[in-house]
Amino acid sequence: MNHAELKQAILQAKQETGTLVLAHTYQDPDIIDIADITGDSFALSKAAAQVTDKRRVLMCGVRFMADTVKILSPDKEVILSHRKAACPMAEQIAPERVRAFREEHPDVCVCAYINTTTALKAECDVCVTSSTAVKIVKALPAERILFIPDQNLGGYVRQFVPEKEIILWDGCCPTHHSVSVGDVEAARAAHPGAKIAVHPECRKAVVELCDFIGSTSEIISYAKSVDGDVIIATERGVCDKLRRDYPERGFYQLAPHKLVCPNMKMTTLQNVYDALLGNFGDVIEIEEELRLKAKRSIDNMLKYGG
Ligand code: 13P
Numbered sequence: 001m002n003h004a005e006l007k008q009a010i011l012q013a014k015q016e017t018g019t020l021v022l023a024h025t026y027q028d029p030d031i032i033d034i035a036d037i038t039g040d041s042f043a044l045s046k047a048a049a050q051v052t053d054k055r056r057v058l059m060c061g062v063r064f065m066a067d068t069v070k071i072l073s074p075d076k077e078v079i080l081s082h083r084k085a086a087c088p089m090a091e092q093i094a095p096e097r098v099r100a101f102r103e104e105h106p107d108v109c110v111c112a113y114i115n116t117t118t119a120l121k122a123e124c125d126v127c128v129t130s131s132t133a134v135k136i137v138k139a140l141p142a143e144r145i146l147f148i149p150d151q152n153l154g155g156y157v158r159q160f161v162p163e164k165e166i167i168l169w170d171g172c173c174p175t176h177h178s179v180s181v182g183d184v185e186a187a188r189a190a191h192p193g194a195k196i197a198v199h200p201e202c203r204k205a206v207v208e209l210c211d212f213i214g215s216t217s218e219i220i221s222y223a224k225s226v227d228g229d230v231i232i233a234t235e236r237g238v239c240d241k242l243r244r245d246y247p248e249r250g251f252y253q254l255a256p257h258k259l260v261c262p263n264m265k266m267t268t269l270q271n272v273y274d275a276l277l278g279n280f281g282d283v284i285e286i287e288e289e290l291r292l293k294a295k296r297s298i299d300n301m302l303k304y305g306g
């Protein structure tokens with residue numbers, strides 16, 4: 001099958017198998033084209049839970065995203081598009097280490113970025129997304145917070161919640177953390193006058209030099225709303241989307257050789273087709289007790305974050 005035929009076959013297989021296809025914005029543009037819903041990881045999980053006429057969901061993204069879909073939609077068959085697609089940050093802490101920390105610091109509230117494994121979500125008190133982290137940490141009825149795993153997002157939250165003690169873990173997203181001050185300076189020199197929008201998973205020194213800080217969807221909204229050129233300092237899927245949606249605008253990728261997440265780019269169109277037919281990917285299974293514990297952290301996220 002050539003490329004166009006493969007895309008057509010995917011559309012047909014989606015219909016025949018009654019599968020809802022989700023794709024995170026960082027997926028390859030070809031995958032975005034064939035998806036039913038695209039966006040941030042938590043937005044995708046919420047959207048999938050609201051779809052009642054499809055019992056099968058294919059998540060094109062990384063494992064924690066498919067897990068989150070399953071946590072919120074336990075009665076659906078949830079498939080991860082590529083069994084090896086895993087977010088390295090989500091796996092940077094063993095749950096036992098969180099348990100040990102709690103034993104030493106029983107007053108601490110454990111707050112986990114949504115980019116964590118199910119086992120970690122089950123160990124913590126509340127989850128946050130990059131767009132709700134500040135609001136949730138402020139609202140929590142606790143003075144001491146252990147923020148896992150992303151030191152950069154945690155440090156960003158700390159700036160806005162000085163009244164609380166926020167203890168950081170030393171985790172990070174290898175893709176966003178690789179961006180340097182030099183990369184920002186080079187992009188400014190190449191596109192004078194352009195605004196720079198950055199994800200809070202980048203280092204503090206990088207974030208401080210930028211004009212706007214936000215999650216994937218916040219960066220997209222910002223870039224759409226401002227006049228003039230915008231340099232995008234997050235995974236290149238965001239800039240690819242903006243360029244495709246607004247070809248007349250000047251959107252530029254910061255550090256294009258660095259801001260590519262290898263795990264998010266693992267899934268191919270052929271993988272999607274094979275997964276739809278049940279010959280590829282990984283069917284997500286989560287033991288019910290673990291699912292309920294992890295869901296409690298997500299429920300608390302909705303309680304404190306709205
Ligand atoms: P958001 O899409 O929630 O901004 O998260 C960024 C990310 O790195 C997802 O893997």
Ligand code: SF4
Nearest residue numbers: 087088089173175261
């Ligand atoms: Fe994980 Fe970073 Fe890739 Fe997102 S971009 S999936 S946080 S490694």
